[in-house]
Amino acid sequence: DAGVTQSPTHLIKTRGQQVTLRCSPISGHKSVSWYQQVLGQGPQFIFQYYEKEERGRGNFPDRFSARQFPNYSSELNVNALLLGDSALYLCASSLQGNTIYFGEGSWLTVV
């Protein structure tokens, strides 16, 4: 079975632009969460979705938004990009009550 897949793997954006990151969970996993990992730090929770509903939001500005589709894939959108948004964005999926499994992440560089 395929693991959690994310796209794109790397991208460069200019300040003020908007970006969309995509995630496909492991087959059968209905829960997806997003994390931001700034270089040298641990991942920080951004969003959690279960059965297409938002179940949790971390301490991030409204420029960050996400959604989950009927096939349980998910998108993370960031508007009005700032230099500080440069980070590795990790998607994770899980079966309810079990361990989360991470994708390889999307590297976002804002210049």
Place this chain on the structure above:
Amino acid sequence: AQTVTQSQPEMSVQEAETVTLSCTYDTSESDYYLFWYKQPPSRQMILVIRQEAYKQQNATENRFSVNFQKAAKSFSLKISDSQLGDAAMYFCAYRSAGNFNKFYFGSGTKLNVKP
């Protein structure tokens, strides 16, 4: 809010030796899970070991074991017979029992393994 602290930014161990990575956490909850994740240079987070707070027995996975001290809110990882492939960033993580996808991570410990 829950916090996870890893006080060792970097550790080194000789190949075949044993090393212990430290982690403390702060929570008012009684039911939760604790994890150690490994992040190699490829950046993919890989689960190393998991501990349920309601279990008194320490979890073990082959060369990896934990020392879980619930009263002290301490959760250390012991790696025995260290191998070159163990070199990576190690993150301690906390999850509430009722929130299965929201994890709190520590700042990580970089483990170097010397041949």
